[in-house]
Structures are given as structure tokens and as C-alpha cells.
Amino acid sequence: MKLLKQILSASKSTWLQSYTRSYASRNILKLSERGMYQDMFPSSAGSEILDLLNRAPQCVYAGFDPTANSLHVGNLLVIINLLHWQRGGHDVIALLGGATGYIGDPSGRSTDRIALQSEVIQENVNCIKNNLETVFENHKKYIWTKDESKLKPIKVVNNESWYRGIDSIQFVSEIGRNFRMGTMLLKQSVQSRINSEIGMSFTEFAYQIFQSYDWLHLLKEYNCRFQIGGSDQMGNISAGHELISRTTKQNVYGLTLPLVTTEEGDKFGKSAGNAVWLDAKKTSPYGLYQFFIRTKDSEVENLLKLFTFFSVGEIQDIMFKHKQHPEQRYPQTCLADQLTTLVHGKEGLERAMKATEAIYSKDVKSLVSLSSAELEQIFENATVTNLLLSPGITVLELGMKAKCFPTENDAMRIIQAGGFYINHQKVKKIDEVITQSAHILPNLLSLLRVGKRNYYIVRWQT
């Protein structure tokens, strides 16, 4: 019983003992009026939780497995919920699954995950840590309008740090004993897999034990009584609740959030291949901004409630304004502005606005300040060609070399009819000579357009 005794007697760390400040609203359950919660565990614990929240600041955690080198918009909802806890004066822990990343959470998956190499896991842990810290920092800097010192810093922990020293025989013998096979088998994540043709590995079956032990560890170390996660985490959260009930006298609680889905109803996930990423190298600030700008009118109020820090009253005002002038897409702009700022800071928002202008303003000035990577990201469907700037090359030759036209006849007809643009400027003369000063941007690129929206990028080699 050494392992259990050790963990049960661990001293509470000091950062949780400084409950001196008082906050106006600690009641995190109030967020249910914004549609923030899907489920609560135990389901009858509402008044108990309310009592605890009102009595003193609490500690909450959410975990993120390093299955990719960036978090995404689905995870962002979990982060935003953590931020609400922080704003309410509570202690927030973000757990990086440096150990659980080797095991693989079966929740919501139809097949076993491919095992990741340790260098990949390490790299992913670093990237996700960076995502989390950036969002919390941007929130403090740009969105939280009150006294900065009132936000307690988040604590980022990696579960690899406590599994490293644990003996596997001792773990199975002491912790495994508290799990009943029948209960484990009944979990949705197991049921959906066990009867399938491919089945499920023991490794993934055992995942719930590790997430449960994490919670027990955090409870002992930091008095962490709350765990949040997407609704696919309910099975793991209830397993943790059971382990803690069996081994301690303490009550703990889980809250799950609705899953953010695509229009087709699929969960946005790291490994599902449809993610909108928080890392600017994977989804540019412009891409993130546009993702929220494209929100349908029928969904935008919902997303404002879930993803922003506007009060319910402010959201009603925004929607009222929208009813007067729906064509202005005001709620979508509020959503995109706040979330781009949260993820990429003010500078990221400026980059996104600059890119939007580059596409919609049709002014050459809007292209001049963009880097080559930015231009290629904005016009992501454009064909990119590398060309040598040979003296005397004409508009017609350029159009052909950049693969803008199928035949020379088409090229001549379209250019002379006014359907060809270089850097947003119409060019009609097929024999006009291309020069660096007139047709090439300072970043040695030219943006060609045929018709309204067929873009081609030329990277010039001089």
C-alpha cells in the first residue's frame, strides 16, 4: 500500500493556501445559462458544488494529450472554461499528457491510435504548453480589463513527472485493484470498440486508470476537486470519481462541455483531420479570423455565449444590432475579433485584418506589407510558380508561364477583354513588358488574378 499511502499523505502545496482575495462571482455553474455545460458528475451535486464555489476558491484541472503539435478550436472551448474559473478567482491546472500520450485515449475513436515516438510526444508537449501559455497571457493582456494581479497564474503540469518514478507492479497491484472490470467494460469508449471487428488493445482499455490516477494525484497535491473536459471525457471522469471515492473520503466533481462540431456534426479533433489550429504556422491568424467570420447567423449567438467573455446582456445588444443590419455581420466580427486576439494577440488580429484587406480591398498597397508566407497563406488555393525575371518578358508570356490560361488564344482574349490583373491592377496590353518597379512587389512576388477569384502567385528569382 506504499504508493497509495504516499499519495494520500502528500502535503498540500502552498500556492493553494493563499485564499485571501475575494471575487465578485465565483459561481462557475452560472455559465450554464450560456450553454457551457453538457453534464455534471455526480448529476445530483449541483447545490453541493454551488456551496463549495461560494465558500472558497476551488481548484480545477483539464488535460490535453500531446497527439498533435498544436491545440485546436475544439480544445479552445475547454481553455475558455478554464479562463472563466481563473476570472472567478479559482486555481487552474492545465495537465499535459506526456505519459497518457503514449497510451492513447480511446474516447470517441473507432480504431486504436498509432503509437507515437517519444521525440514526437516531447515536441508536441512543448508546442501545446506554448499554446496554453500564449492564450492565458493574451487573455490577461488584452481581454481581462480588471486588475491584472487578481488573476492567479495557471499551473501547467505534465503527468510524465509522476509516472516516471512509479513501479509498474506496484501500480497495477495497488491502483488497478480499485477498478472493477464490469464498470470499465461498460464505458461508452470501450463498448463502441470492443464489439467492433478491430476490437481494442489492452493499452487503450487501461487508459481510464491513468486519467483517474492523475486526478487522485492532483487532489492530493493541490486539493483539486474539479475536472472539466469535452463531453467525450465523461467515462474517464466518472472512473476518476470512483477511484477517489474508494480511496479517500473526499468528494470530487466533473463538468463536461459540449463538443464543438463541423457542420456535418463531426467532432473537431486533433487527429480527426479537420482541425482549425491555434498554432499560427498551421492555421494563420487570418484563417482563424475567417473561420469565425464565416459562422452562420443561426449559430453565432450560441458561439458568442460559449467562446467569448461578453456578458449575456452585451450579447443581446450585439444580436439586436445584428437584426437592424444583418448584412454587416456584426456578431461574427465581434466573435472573430475577440478570439483572434485571444489566440494570436493584438498583433495577430492586425495581421488578420491586413490579410482581409489584401483580399477584399483590391488595392496594391494592401499587398506591399505582406511577407511571402503570408501571401501564400492568404491565397492558399493559388497556384505558385517560381520564375526567373528574364529581361523583356511580356504580360502574355507571364500569364502563360504562371499557368493562368490553358492556351495562348484564351490568354489573348481574356487579357484584352480586361479579365487579367497583376497585383490588383488590370493589365490589358498583352505585349507590355514586365518590370520590377511596375509589376513586382518589394517581397519579389506578383499576385496574378484571372476573372474574379482565380489567383496565381509568382515567386521571382532575380
Ligand SMILES: Nc1ncnc2c1ncn2[C@@H]1O[C@H](COP(=O)(O)OP(=O)(O)OP(=O)(O)O)[C@@H](O)[C@H]1O
Ligand atoms: N471538438 C471539441 N469540442 C469540445 N471539446 C473538445 C473538442 N475536441 C477536444 N476537446 C476536449 O479537449 C480536451 C483535450 O482533448 P485532447 O487533447 O485529447 O484533444 P482531441 O482533439 O480530442 O485529440 P484527439 O483528436 O487526438 O482525440 C478534452 O477535454 C477533450 O474532450
Ligand SMILES: N[C@@H](Cc1ccc(O)cc1)C(=O)O
Ligand atoms: N483524456 C483526455 C486528456 C487528458 C489526459 C490526462 C488527464 O488526466 C486528463 C485528460 C483527452 O484525450 O482528451
